Amino acid sequence: MRKIVIATRQSTLALTQAEQVMEHLRKLCAEHAIEAEFEIKKIVTRGDRILDVTLSKVGGKGLFVKEIEQALLDGEADIAVHCLKDMPFELPEGLVLGAIPEREDPRDCLIMRDGYGLDDLPQGAKVGTSSLRRSSQLQHARPDLQIEPVRGNIDSRLRKLETEGFDAIVLAVAGLNRLGLQDHISAYLEPELSLPAVGQGTLCMECRSDDEFVLNLLAKYSHEETAIVSEAERTFLGKLNGGCQVPIGAYAKLTGELDGQRRPRIELTGMVGSPDGKQILKDTVTGYDPELLGTSLAEILIGRGAAELLDAARE
């Protein structure tokens, strides 16, 4: 009997995700007559210890994953469950993404004190988000809004809507759904208005690249279409040398058309913005090769000044 330890951060969202994944893996084991038992191990990361500081100020990619990856490398855990959007482009030597399961809702949403959409926000309304991607796009649509950082886990951000005088806060739909908090959502923001973060709404499972048992199990959990769109978005992010702390968004979807090798056609939209939303570079490319698409979209935006925008935002 193989024992599989699942490592996770200790936030409510991370724990919920790990538990949902564990249940699914147990079912897969039963279906495929694989003998394994599972256990969850909570790990406190550097990102969790500095939750009160605006992350973009602290800098550093993968603030939430380093310690968890070390546990995998040390053999103290076998699988790590992450939000794909929190994952740096490059994984450490010896680790791979063993599974990318089916994407959930990729959109951002508004949780508002009153009203049901962006248009209901009064002139100069105070909106909470620490994401430069979200502030850039919101300010672009509504330059009058006053954007203020709001840090912490999802539950504490929801509390801050009440306690810190925000008219609205912005969160990912997927996280709220997973926590059963979808009733709080006032308005869904379509990708045309707020292009999601790379990988938003998608989970991933990281494991050691030589752990055949776990790789074999995780392969049964993977969702081919999601893996394809994730590769397009993540290639775009990687070429721009971005993480989730820069004003970059991307969203890829499949259009249903197949090429000669029956590969699906991909439509990839990407954006790079200034944090104040005065400048937004955005374009869409379509094709069949996710890596080529990610690369060419990044090159198109770099040609229009994306690298300079990102350098300025990083300062």
Ligand SMILES: NCc1[nH]cc(CCC(=O)O)c1CC(=O)O
């Ligand atoms: N940066 C934190 C984070 N990482 C993933 C999600 C949401 C869930 C997901 O995208 O899978 C969130 C919270 C948020 O942005 O509202």
